[in-house]
Structure formats: structure tokens, C-alpha cells
Amino acid sequence: MRMRYGWAQYGKRTKLLGGRWLLAALALSLSFSLSGCGNPHRALDLSNDLMPAPPITMTDPQVEPTAHSSHPMIQLELPELSAPVPTPSLPPIPALSLPPAAPKSNGSTQPTAASKDKKKKPAIPVQRQQQEAARKLTLAQLRAKYADIFKVNGPAQSPISHKKQVALTFDDGPDMTYTPQVLDVLKANHVKATFFLTGVRAEANPSVVKRIAGEGHAIGNHSYNHPLFTKLSLSEYQHQIDRTSTILKSQIGYMPRLIRPPYGEISEDQLIWTKSQQYLIVNWNVDSEDWKSPAADKITAMILNHTRAGSIVLQHSAGGEKQDLSGTVAALRAVIQQLKKDGYEFVTVPQLLNVAGQL
Ligand SMILES: [Zn+2]
Numbered sequence: 001m002r003m004r005y006g007w008a009q010y011g012k013r014t015k016l017l018g019g020r021w022l023l024a025a026l027a028l029s030l031s032f033s034l035s036g037c038g039n040p041h042r043a044l045d046l047s048n049d050l051m052p053a054p055p056i057t058m059t060d061p062q063v064e065p066t067a068h069s070s071h072p073m074i075q076l077e078l079p080e081l082s083a084p085v086p087t088p089s090l091p092p093i094p095a096l097s098l099p100p101a102a103p104k105s106n107g108s109t110q111p112t113a114a115s116k117d118k119k120k121k122p123a124i125p126v127q128r129q130q131q132e133a134a135r136k137l138t139l140a141q142l143r144a145k146y147a148d149i150f151k152v153n154g155p156a157q158s159p160i161s162h163k164k165q166v167a168l169t170f171d172d173g174p175d176m177t178y179t180p181q182v183l184d185v186l187k188a189n190h191v192k193a194t195f196f197l198t199g200v201r202a203e204a205n206p207s208v209v210k211r212i213a214g215e216g217h218a219i220g221n222h223s224y225n226h227p228l229f230t231k232l233s234l235s236e237y238q239h240q241i242d243r244t245s246t247i248l249k250s251q252i253g254y255m256p257r258l259i260r261p262p263y264g265e266i267s268e269d270q271l272i273w274t275k276s277q278q279y280l281i282v283n284w285n286v287d288s289e290d291w292k293s294p295a296a297d298k299i300t301a302m303i304l305n306h307t308r309a310g311s312i313v314l315q316h317s318a319g320g321e322k323q324d325l326s327g328t329v330a331a332l333r334a335v336i337q338q339l340k341k342d343g344y345e346f347v348t349v350p351q352l353l354n355v356a357g358q359l
Pocket residue numbers: 071072073171172222226262263
């Protein structure tokens with residue numbers, strides 16, 4: 001089972017593409033059968049999961065971080081989607097969140113009364129979907145409504161040190177390539193940061209997880225295999241969180257309290273459960289955009305131009321197969337040096353928010 005999620009699988013790009021198209025075709029045909037008149041959006045949504053979102057610059061701390069500019073794993077995550085030969089044992093995929101009330105043909109050429117009734121039904125779930133979409137709160141509205149557990153920054157001045165603080169955060173690790181380099185830079189500069197780890201990579205690289213914890217950094221939950229939470233059912237979301245919590249607890253001795261949703265996206269029912277479990281959602285208000293693999297000076301500028309007291313900065317400590325995060329590592333030295341000159345104190349997210357980082 002573990003091998004199915006192994007990063008080695010991700011290298012099989014040809015098969016991966018084949019699997020992607022197969023699944024897209026399946027989702028498309030399912031979508032048609034559901035709506036009768038054809039609704040390609042589901043299938044398109046599915047393929048969007050595998051493609052980078054259009055770049056969105058997050059510059060204003062007051063603006064809600066929009067999802068997704070910031071995640072290189074978008075191309076390579078969801079291994080179950082990428083598996084060359086999907087099997088029934090694979091974990092749920094976003095396509096499974098399609099409305100369950102699917103009218104199905106009974107195979108008869110002469111429709112029965114029951115099948116006629118079923119054919120009349122698609123309008124109801126479609127209408128319900130539209131009503132639900134209209135009621136759905138935006139991410140900014142959700143953040144306002146659940147401000148006590150949904151954070152994107154800390155206070156402008158530490159109530160304890162009275163200094164201006166900044167929290168550097170690194171998503172998508174751990175890997176054996178970039179995460180150790182990031183750790184080296186942080187160690188050399190005596191900076192503590194926060195790493196949001198995926199369960200699948202924590203399983204694959206336990207020694208790096210232990211190093212992160214051993215060197216005093218905070219650790220958060222970044223899902224098991226980086227799905228878009230808003231496409232998951234509540235139980236699928238809970239499974240992503242619980243599975244990763246269990247893995248991390250076995251490695252570092254505690255369940256992280258912080259959750260960073262992949263792409264920053266989360267739905268209201270998921271937030272309600274999150275709150276009931278005493279977790280905290282932590283997004284960011286400064287996006288380094290390092291997932292685009294820009295030169296170090298660009299990353300440095302993105303961070304320095306937008307960091308203010310209380311900022312939570314998004315960077316990555318691991319990426320996709322062909323992703324070059326050397327710019328992240330190189331920029332980190334310059335960022336730390338300049339922010340130190342500017343009087344910033346580097347803290348972990350739990351320190352910045354003055355909360356416990358463990359459950
Ligand atoms: Zn991520």
C-alpha cells in the first residue's frame with residue numbers, strides 16, 4: 001500500500017498522463033450520465049486538480065490568500081489519480097464527490113415506470129447544487145466567521161517580547177533534497193520556523209521529520225496526500241487529517257494542532273469539525289511564489305516587499321519531481337539577514353499566535 005504512494009510512482013509521467021486521461025474520461029462520462037445534458041465542469045475540475053492554477057499574487061495582508069498559486073505539488077499530488085492502473089482499493093478521489101443521486105439506466109430498452117421517474121430527477125440535485133453554491137461562503141467570509149480558528153497572520157507586536165515578529169513556513173515536505181537544505185540555513189542562522197508536512201512524505205522520510213522536530217521547529221498537518229479539501233466529503237477530509245496526525249504522532253510524539261489546507265482552501269463543514277477537534281487552520285498573508293521556481297532575488301523581493309509585523313510567510317521545502325527549489329534555499333539566507341536588520345524576530349507559528357502547537 002505504501003508503495004502505491006511512493007514518489008517513485010510519480011516519475012512515470014507517460015503512464016501518469018494515461019491515467020489522468022482515463023480518469024478524466026471516466027469523470028466526463030459519469031458527469032454526462034448524471035446530468036443527462038452533459039456537464040463537463042466536473043471533468044474539467046478533475047483535470048484542474050492536476051494542473052497548476054493561474055498565478056495569483058498575494059500581496060496585501062488584508063486580502064485573503066487565494067488558493068492557489070502557491071503549491072507545486074498540484075501537479076504531482078493525488079497519486080491515486082495518477083496511478084497507471086486505478087484499482088477499487090485506491091482512496092477516494094474528487095470525482096467521488098459527485099452527487100450520489102445518479103440516475104442509472106437499468107439496461108432495458110423499454111423504460112419502466114421507475115426508470116422514467118428516475119429520469120425526471122436530475123433537475124432536483126442540480127437545483128440543490130445551485131442553491132448550495134449560492135449559500136456557500138467565500139474563503140474570506142469563512143475566515144471572518146471562524147476567526148478564532150482560522151489564521152493568516154499574527155499580531156503586529158508580540159505581547160511577550162514587544163518585538164515585531166514574522167513566522168516563516170514551509171509546505172509540502174519533508175523530502176531528502178530541499179528540506180535538509182532549508183534546515184541547514186535555518187540552523188546556521190538560529191531561526192525557528194514551521195513546517196507543514198504531508199503524511200505521505202512524512203512516511204517516506206521519517207528521519208527528516210525527526211530532524212525538523214529535533215531542531216526546534218514547529219510541525220503542522222498539511223493533509224495526507226495534498227488533495228483539494230473543498231472537493232472532499234467531510235469524512236474524506238477527516239481521514240486526511242487523522243491519518244496524517246497518526247503518522248506524525250508516531251514520529252514526533254505529538255499530534256500537531258496546526259493544519260494548513262493544500263491550496264489554502266477549506267469548506268465550512270470541514271471548519272466546523274476542525275474547530276470541534278481543537279485544531280487551528282493556518283494560511284498565510286505573504287506568498288513567496290517560490291513554487292514557480294523563480295530566481296532567488298525574485299523570491300527575496302516577494303517576501304521582503306510584503307512582510308510586515310505579524311506576517312506568516314509561505315514557502316516550500318519540497319516540490320514536484322522536476323521542481324527546482326534552489327531559489328528558495330538561496331533566498332532564505334538573504335531574507336533572514338535583511339529581516340534581522342529590520343528588527344524582526346523569527347518565531348514559529350504557535351509562538352506568533354501564542355497558542356499551543358500540540359493537541
Ligand atoms: Zn501544499
